[in-house]
Amino acid sequence: MTVENKTAIRIWGRLSSSNVQAVLWCLAELNLSFERINAGYIHGVVDTPDYLAMNPNGLVPTLIDGSGPPLFETGAILRYLADRYAPESFWPYDPVERAQTDKWAEWAKINIAVKFTVPVFWLVVRTAPLLRNPETIATNLKNLEKYLRVADDRLNVHQYLAGSDFTLADIQMGHCLYRYYDIAIERPNLPNLRRYYDLLSTRPAYREYVKTSYEELRATDD
Ligand SMILES: N[C@@H](CCC(=O)N[C@@H](CS)C(=O)NCC(=O)O)C(=O)O
Numbered sequence: 001m002t003v004e005n006k007t008a009i010r011i012w013g014r015l016s017s018s019n020v021q022a023v024l025w026c027l028a029e030l031n032l033s034f035e036r037i038n039a040g041y042i043h044g045v046v047d048t049p050d051y052l053a054m055n056p057n058g059l060v061p062t063l064i065d066g067s068g069p070p071l072f073e074t075g076a077i078l079r080y081l082a083d084r085y086a087p088e089s090f091w092p093y094d095p096v097e098r099a100q101t102d103k104w105a106e107w108a109k110i111n112i113a114v115k116f117t118v119p120v121f122w123l124v125v126r127t128a129p130l131l132r133n134p135e136t137i138a139t140n141l142k143n144l145e146k147y148l149r150v151a152d153d154r155l156n157v158h159q160y161l162a163g164s165d166f167t168l169a170d171i172q173m174g175h176c177l178y179r180y181y182d183i184a185i186e187r188p189n190l191p192n193l194r195r196y197y198d199l200l201s202t203r204p205a206y207r208e209y210v211k212t213s214y215e216e217l218r219a220t221d222d
Contacts, residue, residue, distance in 0.1 A: 005085060007066025009034040012051065014043050016217055018117055019074040020061045021210050022175040026078050026168070028205035030085045042216060075109055082168050089165040101162040104169035108161065111147035116176045120144060124183050128219040137185070145188055155192035174200045178211045
């Protein structure tokens with residue numbers, strides 16, 4: 001059963017941030033209403049004293065649920081939302097089962113999100129073409145591939161990353177995949193990963209919050 005939020009959820013963060021996208025996707029999957037305040041990068045706000053009092057890192061996202069204290073760190077925000085509002089299929093109530101889902105969520109954050117976002121996406125999209133280093137990008141893609149193959153093997157026997165249900169682990173994994181498949185890079189043939197990405201793409205919340213333009217991030221030579 002999904003729990004409705006009786007209190008207002010506010011999230012600070014720009015739509016082009018992959019971490020913000022993960023939280024927005026999760027909020028939408030859990031049918032939670034929220035207000036988004038644009039912040040970060042060209043939208044500013046994150047360097048103001050009020051924002052830094054909530055999140056001293058000056059990064060997005062930050063989330064406040066009702067009169068609760070500010071939360072930062074995407075993984076912590078996702079777990080909080082899941083603990084408080086998610087159905088059992090998304091975030092098991094039993095600690096032993098939940099740890100299995102959490103294991104894959106953490107794995108995806110550290111091995112997919114972290115090894116893709118800065119080492120690949122930044123070097124391909126957020127770096128001007130003349131400054132790009134194809135060898136470094138190729139090396140970083142190879143590092144990422146090792147873990148994408150782990151996911152591909154797992155998705156050969158399970159529909160979703162943590163098993164047969166769509167869970168928080170899929171948010172941590174899937175929020176990177178749109179950009180992974182959209183940018184101009186060489187990709188190994190990983191049919192199960194591709195099938196999984198296509199499956200995630202059938203979800204309205206994924207299309208609304210993850211499959212969105214990242215053009216404001218693109219660096220040019222001029
Ligand atoms: N460890 C943090 C990292 C947050 C982070 O790096 N956010 C990026 C956007 S994805 C950011 O705030 N960049 C600077 C900005 O947008 O001004 C988390 O997981 O939430």
